[in-house]
Amino acid sequence: MDPVATDxxxxxxxxxxxxxxxxxxxxxxxxxxxxxxxxIIRDNVFTRINALLGVLFALVMxxxxxxxxxxxxxxxxxxxxxxxxxxxxxxxxxxxxxxxEAHPTxxxxxxEQAVERDDVVLGDILVxxxxxxxxxxGVVSEADYLEIDESLLTGESDPIPKEPGDEIMSGSFVxxxxxxxxxxxxxxxAYAAQLTAAAAKFSLVHSELQSGINRILQVITWILIPVGxxxxxxQIRVGENDWRAIILAVAAALVPMxxxxxxxxxxxxxxxxxxxxxxRKCLVNELPAIxxxxxxxxxxxDKTGTLTENAMAFGRLEVLGTYxxxxxxxxxxxxxxxxxxxxxxxxxxxxGVGQAEHTWDVAEIQPFTSAKxxxxxxxxxxxxxxxxxxxxxxxxxxxxxxRAGEIAATGLRVLLLxxxxxxxxxxxxxxxxxxxxxxxLEQRVRPDAADTLEYFRSQGVDVKIISGDNAxxxxxxxxxxxxEAGEPVxxxxxxxxxxxxxxxxxxVFGRVTPQQKRSMVAALQEAGHTVAMTGxxxxxxxxxxxxxxxxxxxxxxxxxxxxxxIVLLDDRFATLPHVVGEGRRVLGNIERVANLFLTKTIYxxxxxxxxxxxxxxxxxxxxxxxxxxxxxxxxxxxxxxxPPNNEKARSGFVQRVLRLGVPAGAVVAAASFVTYLLVRVxxxxxxxxxxxxxxxxxxxxxxxxxxxxxxxxxYEWWKMLLILLPLLGYGIIFTANFTQRIFILDSSNTHMMLxxxxxxxxxxxxxxxxxxxLGAITGERKPLWKPRAEREAEAAQRRIxxxxxxxxEGTNES
Numbered sequence: 001m002d003p004v005a006t007d008x009x010x011x012x013x014x015x016x017x018x019x020x021x022x023x024x025x026x027x028x029x030x031x032x033x034x035x036x037x038x039x040i041i042r043d044n045v046f047t048r049i050n051a052l053l054g055v056l057f058a059l060v061m062x063x064x065x066x067x068x069x070x071x072x073x074x075x076x077x078x079x080x081x082x083x084x085x086x087x088x089x090x091x092x093x094x095x096x097x098x099x100x101e102a103h104p105t106x107x108x109x110x111x112e113q114a115v116e117r118d119d120v121v122l123g124d125i126l127v128x129x130x131x132x133x134x135x136x137x138g139v140v141s142e143a144d145y146l147e148i149d150e151s152l153l154t155g156e157s158d159p160i161p162k163e164p165g166d167e168i169m170s171g172s173f174v175x176x177x178x179x180x181x182x183x184x185x186x187x188x189x190a191y192a193a194q195l196t197a198a199a200a201k202f203s204l205v206h207s208e209l210q211s212g213i214n215r216i217l218q219v220i221t222w223i224l225i226p227v228g229x230x231x232x233x234x235q236i237r238v239g240e241n242d243w244r245a246i247i248l249a250v251a252a253a254l255v256p257m258x259x260x261x262x263x264x265x266x267x268x269x270x271x272x273x274x275x276x277x278x279x280r281k282c283l284v285n286e287l288p289a290i291x292x293x294x295x296x297x298x299x300x301x302d303k304t305g306t307l308t309e310n311a312m313a314f315g316r317l318e319v320l321g322t323y324x325x326x327x328x329x330x331x332x333x334x335x336x337x338x339x340x341x342x343x344x345x346x347x348x349x350x351x352g353v354g355q356a357e358h359t360w361d362v363a364e365i366q367p368f369t370s371a372k373x374x375x376x377x378x379x380x381x382x383x384x385x386x387x388x389x390x391x392x393x394x395x396x397x398x399x400x401x402x403r404a405g406e407i408a409a410t411g412l413r414v415l416l417l418x419x420x421x422x423x424x425x426x427x428x429x430x431x432x433x434x435x436x437x438x439x440x441l442e443q444r445v446r447p448d449a450a451d452t453l454e455y456f457r458s459q460g461v462d463v464k465i466i467s468g469d470n471a472x473x474x475x476x477x478x479x480x481x482x483x484e485a486g487e488p489v490x491x492x493x494x495x496x497x498x499x500x501x502x503x504x505x506x507x508v509f510g511r512v513t514p515q516q517k518r519s520m521v522a523a524l525q526e527a528g529h530t531v532a533m534t535g536x537x538x539x540x541x542x543x544x545x546x547x548x549x550x551x552x553x554x555x556x557x558x559x560x561x562x563x564x565x566i567v568l569l570d571d572r573f574a575t576l577p578h579v580v581g582e583g584r585r586v587l588g589n590i591e592r593v594a595n596l597f598l599t600k601t602i603y604x605x606x607x608x609x610x611x612x613x614x615x616x617x618x619x620x621x622x623x624x625x626x627x628x629x630x631x632x633x634x635x636x637x638x639x640x641x642x643p644p645n646n647e648k649a650r651s652g653f654v655q656r657v658l659r660l661g662v663p664a665g666a667v668v669a670a671a672s673f674v675t676y677l678l679v680r681v682x683x684x685x686x687x688x689x690x691x692x693x694x695x696x697x698x699x700x701x702x703x704x705x706x707x708x709x710x711x712x713x714x715y716e717w718w719k720m721l722l723i724l725l726p727l728l729g730y731g732i733i734f735t736a737n738f739t740q741r742i743f744i745l746d747s748s749n750t751h752m753m754l755x756x757x758x759x760x761x762x763x764x765x766x767x768x769x770x771x772x773x774l775g776a777i778t779g780e781r782k783p784l785w786k787p788r789a790e791r792e793a794e795a796a797q798r799r800i801x802x803x804x805x806x807x808x809e810g811t812n813e814s
Contacts, residue, residue: 008107008125008141008180008182009107009110009142010107010109010125011106011107011109011110011124011125012106012108012109012123012124013108013109014108016123017108017124020121020122020123021121025121025122025123025186026118026119026186026187027118027119027120027121027135027136027183027186027187027190028118028186028188037087037090040083040086040087040090041083044079044082044086044267045079045083047263048217048221049217049258049259049263052221052224052254052258053258056250056254059247059250060247060248060251060622062247063244063248064244065248065622077264081264082264085267085271085272085275086267086271088271088275089271089272089274089275092274092275092278103115103116103117104117104120104126104132104135105126105127106120106124106125106126106127107124107125107126107127107180108124108125112127117135120135120183120186121183122183122184122185122186123182123183124182124183125141125180125181125182126138126180126183127178127179127180128146128178128179128181129174129178129340129341130174130175130176130177130178130341130367130538130557131173131174131537131538131556131558131559131560132173132174132559133170133171133172133173133174133557133558133559133562134148134169134170134171134173134174134181135170135190136170136185136186136190137167137168137169137170137183137184137185137186137189137190138167138168138181138182138183138184138185139166139167139182139184140162140163140164140165140166140167140168140179140180140181141164141179141180141181141182142164142179142180143162143163143164143166143177143179144177144178144179144340144365145176145177145178145365145366145367146161146162146163146176146177146178146179147159147162147174147175147177147367148160148162148168148172148173149172149173149174149175149538149541149559150169150172159175159176159369162179167184169190170185170190173538173557173559174538175369175538176367176368177341177367178340178341208291208653209266209586209587209590209653210266212654212657213262213263213266213594215654216259216262216598216654216657220257220258220259220601223605224254224257224258227254227257227605227608227609228250228254230608230609231249231254231608231611231612231618232250234611234612234615234616248621248622249617249618251622254604257600257601257604257605257608258601259594259597259598259600259601262593262594262597265590265593265637265638265641266590268641269586269589269590269641270290270586273290273582273583273585273586274290276578276582277290277575277578277579277582280572280578281554281568281570281572281575282566282567282568282569282575282578282579283554283566283567283569284565284566285564285565285566285567289566290582290583290586291586291587291649292532292549292565293532293549293566293576293579293582294580294582294584294586294587294649295530295548295583295649295651296531296532296548296549297460297462297529297530297648298462298463298464298524298529298530298531298532299456299461299462299463299464299531299532299534299576300466300517300520300521300524300532300533300534300543300547301463301464301465301466301534302465302466302467302468302534302535302536302537302540303465303467303469303473303474303477303478304344304443304467304469304536305534305536305553305555305556305571305573306446306465306534306573307445307449307477307478307481307573308443308446308449308477309443309444309445311344311348311444312344312345312347312348312413312441312442312443313348313351313441313442313443313444314348314349314351314352314353314439314441314442315352315412315440315441315442316440317329317353317437317438317439317440318403318407318437318438318440319436319437320399320400320403320435320436320437321434321435321436323436323437325437327436328436328437329353329354330356331417331436332349332353332387332417332439333353333354333355333356334356334359334360334377334385335375335377335385335387335417336353336355336356337355337356338359338362338365338377339367339375341367343368345413345415345441349439349441360379360380360381360382361379361380361381362377362378362379362380363378363379363380363423364377364378364423364424364425365378365425366386366424366425366429368388369539370513370514370537370538370539371513371514371515371539372388372392373388373389373392373468373511374386374387374389374392374430375387375388376388376420376424376429376430377424378423378424378425383420384419384420384421384422384423384424384429384430385418386418386419386420386424386430386433387415387416387417387418387439388415389415389416389511390404390405390408390414390416390435390438390470391404391405391470392511393416393418393430393433393435394418394433394435398435400416400435400438404416404438404470405470405472407438407440408469408472408476409472409473409475409476410473410476411443411473411477411480412441412442412443412473413440413442413443413469413470413473414438414439414440414441414473415438415439415441416433416435416437416439417435417436417438417439418430418434418435418436419433419434419436420432420433420434421433421434443477445477445480446572446573446574448572448573448574449481449573449574450481450483451574451799452573452574452576453481454482456576456577456580457483459580459646459648460648462507462529463507464503464506464507464508464509464520465478465485465507465509466512466517466520467509467510467512468511468512468513468539469510469511470510470511471488471489471490471491471509471510471511472488472510474488474508474509474510475487475508475510478507478508483507485507485508486506486507486508487506487508488506488508488509488510489502489506489508489509489510490509490510490511491509491510491511491512491513491516492511494516499523500523500527503520503523503524504524504527504529513539514538514539514540514542514543515542517533517539517540517542517543518542518543518546520543521533521546521547522546525548530548530549531547531548531549532547532548532549532550532551532576533546533547533549533550533551534551534552534553534573534576535550535551535552535556535560535564536552536553536555536556536557536560536571537556537557538557538559538560540556540560541557541559541560541563544560544563544564545563549565549566550563550564550565550566551564551565551566551567551568551576551579552564552567552568553567553568553571554567554568554569554570554571555571566579581644581645581646583649584644584645584646584647584648584649585643585644585645587645587649587653588645588647588649589641589642589643589645591656591657592640592641592712593637593640594653594657595660595661595664595707595711596632596633596636596707596708596711598657598661598662598665599660599661599664599665599668599704599707600629600633600665600704601661601665602661602662602664602665602666602668602669603665603666603668603669603672603700603704604625604669605665606665606666606669606670606673607619607672607673610669610673611673614677616676616677616680617689619672619676619680619692619693619696620693620696620697621693621744623744624693624697624743624744627730627733627743628697628700628701630729631705631725631726631729632701632704632705632707632708632726633704633708636708636712636722636725639718640711640712640722643716643718647782656780659774659778660710660711660770660771660774663770664707664710664767664770667703667767668700668703668704668707668763668767670763671699671702671703671759671760671762672696672697672699672700672703673696674699674759675695675696675698675699675755675756675759675760676692676693676695676696678755678759679691679692679695679696679749679752679755679756687746688749690744690745690746691746691747691748691749691752692752693744693745694734694745694746694747694749694752694753694756695749695752695753695755695756696756697745697756698730698734698747698753698756698757698760699757699759699760699763700760701726701730701760702756702757702760702763702764703760703763703764703766703767705723705726705727705764706764706767706768708722708723708726709723710767710768710771713783714782714783714784714785715784715785716785733745735747
């Protein structure tokens with residue numbers, strides 16, 4: 001007899017599992033990090049930038065001028081650096097995803113065991129509890145008050161009761177009750193395999209930053225073709241007949257137009273962000289989440305697991321009326337014995353009152369849900385017992401309700417144990433409740449919670465505490481952290497008329513239902529906010545999915561982790577400031593870098609057009625534009641992409657980059673071209689032509705360096721050194737004989753060099769004036785030195801670090 005077909009308590013045998021693996025009937029899913037090693041290599045080698053540089057490099061190599069082909073090294077550097085960083089990020093994501101993903105429980109040969117998601121085979125019996133996600137399609141084989149939430153698949157918000165024989169789909173999750181189901185479709189055949197496999201996808205899609213850069217690159221690609229044609233025409237018009245010289249002129253004009261390092265630095269910055277956050281046990285399910293949290297201005301956080309630690313401790317019992325403590329303890333033991341999937345509150349109660357030696361005969365069970373906020377059991381002989389929120393089970397004005405409110409106002413969690421008049425599964429349940437005792441649970445405030453909240457306050461990020469607990473209890477915990485959040489709001493008092501206004505104006509909310517959490521996210525988004533939602537329970541799933549950024553706790557349910565874009569594997573709310581900081585680091589720094597690269601593209605394009613209009617030979621060799629990028633763009637851009645940046649992210653990346661890059665590029669081009677016009681000797685010797693090019697290059701470098709000086713603001717000591725770097729680097733290149741020979745320079749003509757220096761300084765002054773003018777027009781001018789708010793934010797991050805280390809040391813010692 002086949003035990004699989006007749007006895008779900010037995011499950012598959014070892015032999016049957018091996019047969020199914022051999023037949024390929026395994027839950028094989030796509031790679032956790034989305035792209036394979038080969039795809040990463042291919043995507044970094046075969047890029048638009050590399051293609052453009054490759055064609056130009058090949059043309060220059062045909063001329064035999066090897067030194068002028070030095071820019072070809074950029075192809076190799078871009079590819080190697082990009083590949084290494086993305087492979088490091090992939091390794092980080094893969095290792096973290098293994099830790100953070102769900103491990104379904106299967107029943108084989110009568111024993112239950114946790115397995116990897118990919119090890120589930122066709123016909124496996126999977127055991128499920130509240131909060132667990134259905135990882136493969138199947139048919140229910142056992143059900144104990146089992147309810148499945150299919151809202152992620154169908155949009156149906158009400159949980160659906162399931163009985164043996166009913167079908168369930170992967171991607172749904174258990175709302176309440178327990179049971180088992182037999183896997184009928186696995187791997188790619190499952191209904192929602194795509195949903196569960198998207199756990200750690202390394203992707204830059206839907207990123208405003210990336211799409212903005214792509215738009216810039218597309219425009220540049222289209223500009224390159226006419227500029228190349230214009231340069232060829234211009235060289236022919238000035239009588240240049242040597243095809244080698246024409247190719248070198250075209251390369252010199254086009255190479256600086258290609259922002260070769262922008263894409264590299266962007267992908268590197270994102271990859272480094274993933275790696276840095278990985279060190280903090282933060283799994284980035286979707287790479288744009290780093291960018292998303294940088295834009296967040298409202299964080300909705302639950303009290304439990306964020307301000308307080310997940311685990312609760314049993315405090316005491318406070319009996320009510322004529323009941324005695326032993327009677328209350330006995331009832332709690334029986335409720336615990338009947339609960340097949342105890343939550344954190346019930347686990348704390350079990351730890352406090354112990355386990356029942358003999359169990360009562362159970363008639364009906366009503367599992368706990370966040371919507372009801374109570375659970376209960378009807379016993380055949382001992383009646384109907386309920387446990388839940390006091391202000392839900394009894395009148396708040398009653399003696400039990402008043403006393404519960406007094407205790408909750410101190411920040412403790414209070415549950416009411418009572419005897420109900422109705423069977424717990426009746427529609428009218430629980431009916432009238434006779435209070436028996438108050439169960440007081442203690443919650444430990446996280447040591448880094450106060451500094452975390454202070455960090456968000458200093459950064460202009462509004463934190464709203466949204467909890468299913470008693471509003472006064474939530475308010476008391478928030479106040480204990482030094483946060484003036486006003487009066488806590490009981491979400492049951494909210495009406496459709498005042499809902500949106502109250503949600504946007506208030507800070508602390510208690511007795512919030514799952515549907516209200518979802519509505520709160522929508523209300524904040526409608527008011528123009530970018531919302532992050534943290535959560536760990538089944539009740540948080542829909543709100544996490546609807547938020548701009550869902551953040552799940554690592555110890556939370558599999559369902560919350562699957563829909564979240566970020567998972568805090570160590571459950572530390574204090575990690576969020578670092579995620580915010582990482583996002584702001586990427587966005588703010590890449591914007592600075594983009595300004596440098598776009599300025600180079602603009603001045604190169606304008607120079608090419610001016611040369612044609614004035615019928616002049618192109619002033620520079622390809623090696624000239626290569627060395628120009630070293631100290632004014634390449635090295636500074638890389639270093640500027642790394643430091644912390646607490647500047648709040650804003651929309652309009654492309655517009656802001658164009659706003660500075662276009663006029664600044666025009667100034668740099670004008671300074672260089674005017675110098676060339678003034679110092680060039682018509683029909684001069686080759687030496688005079690090289691001297692004129694050197695002077696024009698000096699003017700270009702001085703004005704381009706000042707673009708760097710404005711982009712680098714606000715200043716710090718290391719940024720000042722970064723601005724002085726071109727003076728030192730180019731000072732050596734322009735004065736040492738061997739470097740002048742290598743780079744085809746000649747600075748021996750003092751008059752020409754002075755002309756280039758003066759005009760370059762005028763260009764720098766114009767760029768400085770442009771910076772001040774744009775700041776006055778837009779109101780977005782950066783301060784010259786790091787502002788106090790940024791220094792406070794960095795200090796808050798350091799305090800969070802110290803508090804976290806202290807807490808970790810205390811945990812290790814215990």
